[in-house]
Amino acid sequence: MNRIEWLSRLAALALVVSLGGSAPARAMPDLRTTVLPIYQVGNGAGVSLGHVVNAYTVYNRLTAGGTYSASCASPQMLPATGQRVLSSDGLLGGRSLTVTIPEWVPATINMPGFDSLTRGTTVSCTYNWTARAVEGGYTVGSGGITFPTGSGERSEGSTQPFQMSVPGDTNTDDWQGCIP
Amino acid sequence: MQVPGNPVPRFARPPFAAAVVAMLASVVGIANAVEFDEKMKAPQAKDAAELRSRAHAFSERAALARVAGTAAVVRDRNLSAARFDVEWQLHRSIDARQSIGDLSGEGIVDRGDGTYGVDLAAYPQWNDPSEQLAGLLPALSPATLAAELSRRGMSAADIGRLREYLAAHDVKAATAAAALPVSVSFSRVVRKYDKIRRPVPDSLVFAYIYQRERAATDARRVWAEGVVDALQPDSVRVLESYFDEMKSTAVWAPSDSRGGIDGLLANLRLPDFEQQATAEAKGVTP
Secondary structure, X not given: OOHHHHHHXXXXXXXXXXXXXXXXXXXXXXXXXXXXXXXXXXXXXEEEEOEEEEEEEOOOEEEEEEEEEEEEOXXXXXXXXXXXXXXXXXXXXXXXXXXXXOOOOOEEEEOOOHHHOOOOOEEEEEEEEEEEEEEOOOOOOOOOOOOOOOEEEEEEEEEEEEEEEOOOOXXXXXXXXXXX | OOOOOOOOOOOOOOHHHHHHHHHHHHHHOOOOOOOOOOOOOOOOOOOHHHHHHHHHHHHHHHHHHHOXXXXXXXXXXXXXXHHHHHXXXXXXXXXXXXXXXXXXXXXXXXXXXXXXXXXXXXOXXXXXXXXXXXXXXXXXXHHHHHHHHHHOOOXXXXXXXXXXHXXXXXXXXXXXXXXXXXXXXXXXXXXXXXXOOOOXXXXXXXXXXXXXXXXXXXXXXXXHHHHHHHOOHHHHHHHHHHHHXXXXXXXXXXXXXXXXXXXXXXXXXXXXXXXXXXXXXXXXXX
């Protein structure tokens, strides 16, 4: 096998690997974040949450991802956190990545400590999110979300409030008796 | 700017690439495979005033179009092309570190570091519903998506139709199939320049990127049009309502054009670019 043939095969293998994380192209180079509706599911500890990071470059390499932290203003509760990052490169320029954070969205995440709240309690909570993308050369670290110093870096983040409530004793709904 | 409906190949195409491109086009239903046209230049605003004027004109046009609803906007190919052209010019100016002026009235806010932020809920003219459908629907968990849409009133029949459409139509494949013929034909133009030992002008590379991205964007619009065509009008409104509950923001930042162009040309010059690119496009076909 000559050198060109070997390099071609190597490049083809890299393409197959990289395409696993690639997503549809966006119209223009940008970083777009969509935060899904954040709400308590029923009366329980579960919260429907998540955000989608769509990143795009007209060139050939891209890394994108983000983090989230859902936390409530109660000493009895702990935050729920998560993060994800994906990379993509290939010969057909115009790389894009759609990164869902957490992996499956909308996700129902149980808030640690919610079951310790007393009945009738309402707590204020926040969904803090970040999104980031880097185009150009990159390496992806294995110990969490590691971005290279690349070109064309875009990042943003914000907070979205939501509330969680434990029904009170006076609730006449028969099902409330099942809630501790 | 017009896309030629029946482009004439400028160079002989190797049988392998031609066969695979034809196969891809037939699989994803691309009606007109568009190749690179050297005569078609990318639009460029001459200064910030012209950019502002074009952004404002597009905002007004998009606001009028939205009155007719999401489905009508998705089906409006001319509006989609107009949005693409305005965004292209904005991004080119940002990439070139040229002033785009004060566009805060259009929702494009200078973040003070060379990047611009857009609140897509407050300024929906920059939130292309086709891109929203194509970018979000395939990414959401099917079971949870069905539950969310059902809770908002979408019929079980339309939820089934949506699920079938998503399973049968891969937006990644459609996008790759649209970009491939532009890329393959441009790689031949690059070789032509190399043969006569002339550098490939940046303006020609930008014309290529512009044409490739425009073809890909229209492929995604066609994909989204398939979604709204598959659903009853009430169900499209349910989808619209669900997306309206989401908060979407965008950041537009300058790219490293020099590094990007160099990398892009290096790929296009690979001796077996056509075969590899075709394999890459084929690899995303379901």
